[in-house]
Amino acid sequence: MREDFYTRLKAYEGREAAVGGVGKDLVNEPMIRHWCEAMGDTHPAYAGADPVAPPTMLQAWTMGGLSGHGHGGRSEAYDELLALLDGAGYTSVVATDCEQEYLRPLRPGDRITFDAMIESVSERKTTKLGTGYFVTTRMDVRAGDEPAGTHRFRILKYVPAGQRRRNGTAESAAASRPKRPRPVVNRDNAGFWEGVARHRLLIQRCEKCRTLRFPWLPGCNACGCLEWDTVEAAGEGTVYSYVVMHHPPFPAFEQPYAVGLVELAEGVRMISNVVGVPHDRVRIGMPVRLEFKRVDEELELPVFRAAEGSGG
Structure with missing residues (x-):
């Protein structure tokens, strides 16, 4: 049963996660300045007459904000994969890490485009948070027609520790519906x-x-x-x-x-x-x-x- 489920998950590897994405804004100096102020980064390359964007801003230019991109957003395949995990009881999610590779500097005026794919789904893993599957997406970012960098983003879809799965759904060992999270009570509150x-x-x-x-x-x-x-x-x-x-x-x-x-x-x-x-x-x-x-x-x-x- 578990092997059949994992086979279904693996079938999503290589499928599109986002297609034809376009950055909502050109690379621009105000966003570079705000980023540097927030990060406390005073490197002179990010200011002056001919600035470049900090390399770690790579993903920032691809974000759709609260209103989304309108087109070129998340694919049906990625939504189907998450729904498959949700339906099997792996309803909790946490971002675990990201990796970036930089191919060329980004400068004010660059138009950012991107595509993303579902790169891998791990075997079922048990962590301190709980048991589940790591899903990795790879985003290829371009500036105009030139490759600018690669961004890999990894999440864990999991059943929280202390719960168990039964009949394909996540359940509490003590009751069919888990309890609400407990508030953190300390000496200050x-x-x-x-x-x-x-x-x-x-x-x-x-x-x-x-x-x-x-x-x-x-x-x-x-x-x-x-x-x-x-x-x-x-x-x-x-x-x-x-x-x-x-x-x-x-x-x-x-x-x-x-x-x-x-x-x-x-x-x-x-x-x-x-x-x-x-x-x-x-x-x-x-x-x-x-x-x-x-x-x-x-x-x-x-x-x-x-x-x-x-x-x-």
């Missing part, structure tokens, strides 16, 4: 989670300048004071921004679902699920109300329910 356990949403307040802050921090980001107390949020807020999660699927969640950045009436913002309305009806400015949702026998979380009638 323990008071927040103690409040949640008592159905209170507590916000830190600096004792010196009285600035409210969220998430919890060991010191005030306005004046640096280490002394603080708390105020309890009234629970009213509005959706300041949001995303709808479709991928990657994770067995503990039912996709798609909305994650909102909620601005509380007290002026601070926090991230949590928006519930009580279909994911495609969530809107910026939507009024929401705090409630506490028990997701399993051990964990209760603050979420925000859309006000009645606000789903339009």
